[in-house]
Amino acid sequence: MLGPVLLTAARSDRLRRLVSAAPVTRPVVDRFVAGETLPDALAAVRALAADGIEVTLDHLGEDITSAAQATATRDAYLRLLEALAAERLGPRAEVSVKLSAFGQALPTGGEELALEGARRVAEAARAAGTTVTLDMEDHTTVDSTLGVLAELRREYPETGAVLQSYLFRTEDDARALATGGSRVRLVKGAYKEPASVAHQDKAEVDRAYVRCLKILMAGGGYPMIGSHDPRLITIAQELAVRHGRKPGDYEFQMLYGIRVDEQHRLAESGHRVRAYIPYGGDWYGYFMRRLAERPANLTFFLRSFV
Numbered sequence: 001m002l003g004p005v006l007l008t009a010a011r012s013d014r015l016r017r018l019v020s021a022a023p024v025t026r027p028v029v030d031r032f033v034a035g036e037t038l039p040d041a042l043a044a045v046r047a048l049a050a051d052g053i054e055v056t057l058d059h060l061g062e063d064i065t066s067a068a069q070a071t072a073t074r075d076a077y078l079r080l081l082e083a084l085a086a087e088r089l090g091p092r093a094e095v096s097v098k099l100s101a102f103g104q105a106l107p108t109g110g111e112e113l114a115l116e117g118a119r120r121v122a123e124a125a126r127a128a129g130t131t132v133t134l135d136m137e138d139h140t141t142v143d144s145t146l147g148v149l150a151e152l153r154r155e156y157p158e159t160g161a162v163l164q165s166y167l168f169r170t171e172d173d174a175r176a177l178a179t180g181g182s183r184v185r186l187v188k189g190a191y192k193e194p195a196s197v198a199h200q201d202k203a204e205v206d207r208a209y210v211r212c213l214k215i216l217m218a219g220g221g222y223p224m225i226g227s228h229d230p231r232l233i234t235i236a237q238e239l240a241v242r243h244g245r246k247p248g249d250y251e252f253q254m255l256y257g258i259r260v261d262e263q264h265r266l267a268e269s270g271h272r273v274r275a276y277i278p279y280g281g282d283w284y285g286y287f288m289r290r291l292a293e294r295p296a297n298l299t300f301f302l303r304s305f306v
């Protein structure tokens with residue numbers, strides 16, 4: 001019951017101001033967010049790289065409301081990629097972008113603006129020896145995001161996609177994207193979606209995940225298993241063997257600060273593992289989605305709040 005309430009709260013500006021300003025929030029947020037600044041993010045990249053874990057970096061922000069904010073997001077990514085290139089971290093660190101932070105939802109020309117911004121980031125990523133993955137947001141944005149992906153892939157075929165197994169449409173999208181060279185991160189999905197478009201039952205979401213994973217593992221692309229779920233991780237390993245994929249023909253991805261021991265265990269046993277590192281000041285929406293996923297996180301948060 002709490003999950004949907006928290007996911008609604010994740011979009012409330014009033015709560016955003018309240019929670020973001022509360023000093024006690026910080027230590028809880030630090031568990032999920034690498035810090036507010038670029039040096040904080042780079043320190044996290046170096047620490048994980050030393051343990052054989054690759055990363056994808058997310059400069060926090062979403063649902064922006066002006067073209068100036070879209071430009072600021074793009075510039076933050078360009079500075080990040082410049083820093084990764086300077087430290088030669090490109091081969092270990094890619095970037096994840098949310099198109100809503102690039103202006104996708106702006107009423108006039110939003111999608112074109114987001115495409116332009118993402119194209120500049122893809123160009124800088126290639127120069128740094130790395131790649132971009134387009135995060136997937138709520139269901140109203142899926143067609144637009146896949147459209148931007150298709151445009152970007154004309155010039156930058158290495159651009160990664162994200163598919164969410166809770167959406168009814170995703171098996172079809174998985175089939176369309178399971179082609180040679182196509183990098184696809186499969187996740188369960190983190191937004192509050194209506195029953196008209198998405199499975200509501202967790203077991204259904206898991207079953208759909210396995211169906212989509214089978215399609216991606218059987219196809220010619222590069223599956224990225226974005227989940228902490230032990231059962232799905234085991235199934236992914238079995239499917240990889242069945243389809244003759246070796247470690248390096250697919251990868252596991254987990255969020256910064258979640259199931260860290262498992263991230264290390266997989267990396268130590270020879271798997272390719274990538275941690276998703278969020279950083280920046282606009283952590284509220286990301287943080288609330290992590291609370292919604294696990295009631296124990298909320299208890300921890302409320303205890304420190306009280």
Ligand SMILES: Cc1cc2nc3c(=O)[nH]c(=O)nc-3n(C[C@H](O)[C@H](O)[C@H](O)COP(=O)(O)OP(=O)(O)OC[C@H]3O[C@@H](n4cnc5c(N)ncnc54)[C@H](O)[C@@H]3O)c2cc1C
Pocket residue numbers: 134135136137162164185187188189190191226227228229230253254255258259275276289290291293294297
């Ligand atoms: C690398 C990566 C990128 C992602 N990108 C997107 C995206 O672009 N779009 C999108 O909609 N969603 C994205 N997600 C989030 C995803 O959709 C899920 O909401 C999230 O991963 C939880 O689902 P799960 O597969 O881990 O399974 P769950 O069944 O939720 O969790 C399985 C187990 O993992 C642990 N766990 C899971 N979440 C937490 C948490 N918050 N705190 C502590 N423990 C936890 C618990 O031990 C839990 O029992 C991403 C997830 C990952 C890992």
